[in-house]
Amino acid sequence: MGDWEWPLILFTVLGQIAIGIILMLWWLARNRNLNIQLFKRGVHVSGGLLLIALLASLFHLGHPEAAYRALAHLGSSWLSREILFFLLTFLAWIYLFRLSRQQTSSHTLGSGASIITTAETAAGGQPTSNLSLGLGITSLLGLLGIASSAMIYVLPRVPAWNNGGPVLFFLLTTGLLGALCTLVLGGNLLQTAQKKLLLQVSLGCTIFSLILSVIYGSMLSASMEGAASLNYHLSSPLFWVRALVSWLAPLLLLVIILKSPDLGKKNLILTVTLLVGLGEILGRALFYLSATGIQITALF
């Protein structure tokens, strides 16, 4: 069984939130109605998270000072590729950051409405398409980074990981926490339709995550080591807390929020986000803790 891999838990979860936020911003920007304040807030927050994530990852290494060498084996090491994509994501983020500064200067004295509308685009033109492109490229690189992260764990030695599970779970975390965090960041800056969409994404991800987990769990029993991982989950109180706070609670609360006429109170959305955040961190901790490799089973 594995260890509490705090650096890796923080790196993956925070990195996924950061990229999730950018992905949601890109998605919101596709109709050119992304609120510029939200854009700025999102870029700043995701950048901060990305930075913390990258720093956290260093603590996993025995020799963080030599971390740069991790780029050396792009040919076959998903860890090298992960680092490459995350660094590229960060570079793309710097571009977004520059855009966010430009947006600030050109729009603070605007009409008071801080929505990038088609009309404004007609006037400004270039910045908005740059912004969408920037968000798109960052999202894409980030998603490649997340997929690479997940691929690191696709090890023939670890049956529980040696499948599509890690990639799907990592992407689901990205979608779920990305959408929820964007909702929290957006608050009133979001249009009702946008809110609703983000809530629907969150609900969809939760449902998908739940169904996927059930299927995945039933697949694990196929191998001895997989069964050990499954047993570890089922017998761990952490798993049941995780099930409660990031499956059951969000299912209920998100449905309630979606059914309420004003799409819920701010506090309720914040609560869901915190619960899911906690659940995902526990889930990630369990991901490492429950890892059981095929190993020599002879005596000592």
Added chain:
Amino acid sequence: MKLTRRKFLGGAAAVAASSMTLFNFNLLTNSPSASAADQPSEAIKTFRNVCPRNCYDTCGMITYVEDGVLKKVEGDPKHGYTNGKLCLKGYSYPRRVYSPDRIKYPMKQSPRGSGNWTRISWDEAMDTIAKKILDLKKRYGSTLPICLDKYSGNFGIVHYGIEGTMSSIGYTTRAVGTPCWPAGIDAQTYDFGTLYSNDPEDMVNAKYIILWGQNAAWTAIHSLPFINEARERGAKLVVIDPILTSTASKADLYIQINPSTDGALALGMARYIIDNNWVDWEYARANSLGFDEWVEYVKKSITLDWASEKTGVPKDIIMEIAREYATAKPASMWVGYGMQRHTNGGQNVRIIDALGVMTGNVGKSGGGVNYGHLETWGFNYNAMVNAPPKGSKGFIGPDGKEGDRAINMNNFAHDVSAQSDPPVKMLWLACRNPGAQDPDTNAIEKMFSSMEFVVTVDSFFNKTVEMSDIVLPATTHFEDWDVMASYWHYWVGINQRAIDPLYECKSDVEIAIELSEKMNALEPGSCTFPTSGTPEEWLAKEFNPGIHQMLGINDYKELIDGPRKAKMPPASWSDGNFRTPSKKIEIHSELAEKNGLPALPIWVDEMKTPEKYPIRFMTPHPQYALHSQFQNLDWMMTTNPEPKVEIHPNLAAKYGITEGTMVKIYNDLGSITVKAHLTRTTSTNVIVAYEAWYKNSNFNVNYTLKAIPSDMGKQATGNDGLAFHDNFVMIEKA
């Protein structure tokens, strides 16, 4: 031996670069140190050493030293028995020499047992010890209140200087005997005149091999290649042992005998051999006394049914091994020391000896009843021999002679406490750890606490050191000159000083010199130990023409070129010159009879299992340790981190014990608690834990072990042995 050796680290420059990558970031990965470190080192010197532990194999070693630092050890390829290889203990030596746990300086503990150790100078240590000795001498009129307990921690010949230290201060009290093997020694002394085994390398000529309670895989691993070669030539290997050992697991036939009934099995075999007339009458009658008398006994008193009932071995198996052993000529038997650690152990060895004689396997290459020998130990023991100071008062023995006062090493706690005229007040311990190895640890602890003063010479803070006032740091054999012989193979090797003594460590002779200087300064003439001589000079004084001739050398220095094998025939007793009073094999031994033992190798009942304690607790030699040595080293603690007791699953189930359960093992004497390992390598009424001293652990099998004597040992070793394996206990979940 010259050697160029590339350092391990940094050899990567020689490694072919992988070309499987899409992108090459070699600038990132080329490490600057890689090529720089790849220089062959010319500075490595090699030395010859010999492992001095109490072990069959007494291995020849080559020690690699660079800039005065021991870098690694290897087996000496010029040693024909150990053949360039060491055992796991031997390979762990660098870790022993440089263990952070080594005792580095003289230290005193106040009060004793408190763990409150302070470093003192050699001068202070010697001053304290010398004054104590002189004080006791003054108070009691002799040095008899001082008791020495030295045994097998280092079997180097120069280490007999420990006995010499005591001789040089006067007559003292001495722990006499050997806990290991005396019953078997006496058995062979009664039968053949002494113990004298075939060259173990000669086992290749055997057509049939019986290992009788012998686990070579753990205790004499260098014998295995010879056994294996015999097997490759067609020999069958039979292992008779209550425990399915690693050796037994490789046997063609393993017999799980009822403990302590080996003589009954041998008698059953003898009966079947007589019935089928496979007896070598000619050899037996020509070379032995009382053979026909014994044959009559066997015919009259022994039946196969009885033997089978007694031993738990089916009749057809007794018949099978009897036929095979008697008809496969030559057939070799190796009697392990564990087998004689019973109340009838010596007698069982005598019966097995008779089995060897009746089949004509004694005195034959590829044969023998092999137990051990001391043929190669004819040194001067120069360091041991010192006249007592003038006016020394000694103990008047039963023979009226004045001398040292001998007490029983195998009942040490009791015998020390029993002395009254004068009482024992001070202990000197060297090469010995009674706190870990003696029976009845509680009694040992009590006895130690009654002492006025305890000095221990050792390398580690073991149980005995914990009970001492002063500890003196001993050198390892890499820091000493010495010479070592084996009690199993025929090789003798020199032990060079490979590295300077570490810290403030001294050899036992150097300690004696220091003590002598101090005592004579305080009271001139109070110590006769010579105060001059380099360690190599002390070594040189151990050689004599007899040893030179036996080894085919003119000077001890020739041994620096390689160990030498004694010029002896491969088969012991092949000349037929037995060393008994009658010069024949004494199947009927009047000496045995005189000592209150049966004259003939007849059956003597084994110790009965007490009702209250129905489980036999066997505590044989460990794999990772030699008694209390080695297991405490970090390499050993990693590979074997904790002691376990082996329990048969059926027995475990009775007490609700499962794998890993902590088990309390107890009897009237005391108890120990240890983790259970369930295994069918033992039987349903025998549990097994291997004796050893683990770091930071109180594990000690001897808390439950009573000092029950074995039947023999007095004749040749001064005291009967110990029936270590007649220990009975009860178990429960802790």
Added chain:
Amino acid sequence: MSKQLGFLHNSEKCVGCRGCEIACKNEYQIEATPQWRKVFQLHEDDFSLPTRMFFSMACNHCAHPECLRVCPVKAYTKREDGIVIHDPNRCIGCRLCTMACPYDRPQINPAKKKVEKCNLCYQRIDQGEKPACVTACIPGALELVEINDSLDQKTGILKTLPGLPSPKITSPSIRFIGPKQGKQIRRD
């Protein structure tokens, strides 16, 4: 790659003496952990009769080394003779190889915070010597061999033993001669 060196372990001869394990430590003066080589005891339930049977295992210098594939810093290289070498100078202690190896043979050195493993004594091999473990093996149970089809076609050569991961994962360069049991007269 011109050939593949590897180990042939004869469990019929091995008595589990652990000489190889400590000889390896002695040769390189390795800290207590990691354990480059380790002797394992087979479960007695895997045999018709209880027994003490063993195998000794270090890095298996796999044909498809997972450690090499996952290592981000190219600390691992595979030589022309198939030896998989780990260069601690390159290692940054990410421990991914320790997760990827089914035999747990690359291990972290807690003091150096880097991974170490058996490099098959390539310096000794380059000088025509045998690896330290092979040299130390008293019963001759451990041999350095070339892993190839002609070895695999010999009778009695096994690719795995009970209690070992499937060789399909990494194609380890180790072969076994299985343990053999004699007759036992038992009291249970």
